[in-house]
Amino acid sequence: MNGAAAILKALEKQGVTTLFGHPGGTIMPTYDALYDSPIRHILVRHEQGGVHAATAYARASGKVGVVMATSGPGALNLVTGLQDALMDSTAVVAITGNVPQALIGTDAFQEADVCGITQPVTKHNFQIRDVRDIPRVIAEAFYIASTGRPGPVLVDVPKDVQLAPFTGSFDAEIDLPGYKPTFKGHPRQIERALEALEKARKPILMVGGGAQHASKEVVEFAEKSGIPVIPTLMGLGAFPGTHPQFLGMPGMHGSVAANRSIQYADTILAIGLRFDDRVTGKVSRFAPNAHTIIHVDIDPAEIGKLVNTAIPVVGDAKWVAAELAKGAKKLRLEEWWQEVDEWRTRHPFSWKPQPYLQSQEVIHAFWEATGGKAVVTSGVGQHQMFAAQFFKFDKPRSWINSGGLGTMGVGLPFAIGAALARPGETVIDFDGDGSFQMTLQELATVKKYNLPVKIVILNNGFLGMVRQWQDLFHAKRYSEVYLADSNPDFARLAEAYGIKGVTLEDKSRLAETVREVLEHDGPVLLECRVHHEEGVFPMIPSGGAAEDMIIENPRETVEAGD
Structure with a gap:
């Protein structure tokens, strides 16, 4: 075989059955070998769609997602998705072709320094210069991507290496002396954490994306x-959203109960999260009464990076949580729960009835109709926050969105990856009219493979989240956010791709339309024409803290007063 066939055999040895990609000149030998490979290739319409789909495949399945692209523009179209996977700790392996080694550095056709460019947006990257290294490098790439704090790894393969004859063994031995992730947390640190929790009177448990497998x-x-539990945006589903101890997510658009519990907590146990700015707000005012923060994370660089940590526990969330569960005792929290329940009862996520269709009620209707049994993806914007607030996730790996990078356009390719990772399950993409149009060409991928995803576009005719900020903080100077005058008819657009399209504006038809969409055997795009001035609340202004939270939409309050 040649190097190209060796790449695919090495991928098979790693258990790869599905990969995403788009062919081109320098990766063509590997695509030629793919013709005879049992690996299923999913042809996307843009490399960015491929890397996002691979990311969702990884997060929905717990396996490593794989994407393939050609050199130059193909490889560079992966950059946004690689950074997205890096910030949300997702195991992805990207394989790119490159010009023959003799041409590297000569500005050859479709040449780019992909390793140099992607170094800051990957956990690690390789360029294979010798065909004999293929099995070892592929094995190391998967090991690095999936162990420790997961992340993307890129493997760049010049065309001449793909064409070179390969006669070696695929039994590669991984030997990475400088890479030894800590899996088991220190027993004494776990004991200290349990001791601190026993003394606490107002403790909370925060869980992040790193706890999805735990x-x-x-x-x-x-x-x-008996502790109150607050999953972050990335942690939703790691703890059931209908559980009586669930308080909702924290942060900028988090629940009143979650944010106030953080504000008044004396002890915080945090598992698998990184205390990013959308959770903490102004760090100096975050959790001012918490004298003890216990931080469990497999990445020691995250512990103490943003908040002072009294008890660090470096280790895998699943292993450490199991040890904590073994030693856990019922905590005396009756008075604390009385406070928490008052906040939760007085300020639930809700919406005020209006004569027009609202995003919140659309999402709630899908939650009710599915019983929460769905894998949900989203783009980025108001619709993303509404989905996080109003769809209750009871199972891990059931909520796939872009948290750290906030990448518009991920919703549709995420749905593609999720549908392939979880065949037979309902997959819903809640998207915005702005976000959706960044990757809508992937409707062709949905059609090609007849993926039964349900695409729900909450069309408010604006870049909604930007408009909300301009409304609140920029004196209503709506600069370059109006989309309604140039948006397509999304339902007819779907039909042009051969996908069933439905439009909903009359809220009296909501329930029957939701049923129609869910019962259709195949992909559907539902355009919901919602109110153009929606706002996501509660909201903590950027740079603020929990006590600065705006609980209700000021616009609605003024209208009610009028």
Whole structure:
């Protein structure tokens, strides 16, 4: 075989059954070998769609997502998705072709320094210069991507290496002396964490995306201790959204109960999160009463990076949570729960009835109709926050969105990756009219593979989140956010791709339309024409803290007063 066939054999050895990609000149030998490979290739319409789909495949399945692209523009179209995967700790391996080694550095056709360019947006990257290194490098790439804090790894393969004859073994031995992630947390640190929790009177448990694979252990610990639980945006689903100890997500658009519990907590146990700015707000005013913060993370660089940590525990969330559950005792929290329940009862996520269709009620209707049994993806914007607030996720790996990078356009390719990772399950993409149009060409991928995804576009005719900020903080100077005068008819656009399109504006037809969409055997695009001046609340202004939270939409309050 040649190097190209060796790449695919090495991928098979890693258990790869599905990969995403788009062919081109320098990766063509590998695509030629793919013709005879059992690996299923999903042809996307843009490399960015491919890397996003691979990301969602990884997050929905727990496996490594794989994407392939050609050199130059093909490889560079992966950059946004690689950074997205890096910030949200997702195991992705990207394989790119490159010009023959003799041409590297000569500004050859479709040449780019992909390793130099992607170094800051990957956990690690390789360029294979010798065909004999293919099995070892592929094995190391998967190992690095999937162990420790997961992240993207890029493998660049010049065309001459793909064409070179390969006669070696695929039994590669991984030997990375400088890479030894800590899996088991230190027993004494875990003991200290349990001791601190026993003394606490107002403790909370925060869980992030790093706890998605530790859901069973997190739930066991929470139920044994009786502690209030606050999953972050990326942690939704790691703890059931309908559980009586669930307080909702924290942060900029988090629940009143979650944010106030953080504000008044004396002890915080944080598992698998990184205390990013959308959670903490102004760090100096974050959790001012918490004298003890216990931070569990497999990446030691995250511990103490943003908040002062009294008890650091470096280790895998699943392993540490299991140990915490073994030693957990019922905590004395009756008075604390009375406070928490008052906030939760007085300020639930809700919306005020209006004569027009609202995003919140659309999302809630899909939650009710599915019983929460769905994998949900979203783009980035108001619709993303509404989905996080009003769709209750009871299962891990059921909510796939872009948290750290906030990448518009991910919703549709995420739905593609999720549908391929979880065949037979309902997959819903809640998207915005602005976000959706950044990657809408992937409707062709949905059609080609007849993926039964349900695309729900909440069309408010604006770049809604930007408009909301301009409304609140820029004196209503709506600069370059109006889309309604140039938006397409999304339902007819879907039909042009051969996908069923439905338009909804009359809220009296909401329930029957939701049923129609969910019962259709195949992909559907539903355009919901919602109110153009919606706002996502509660909201903590950028740079503010929990006490600065705007609980209700000021516009609605003024209208009610009028």
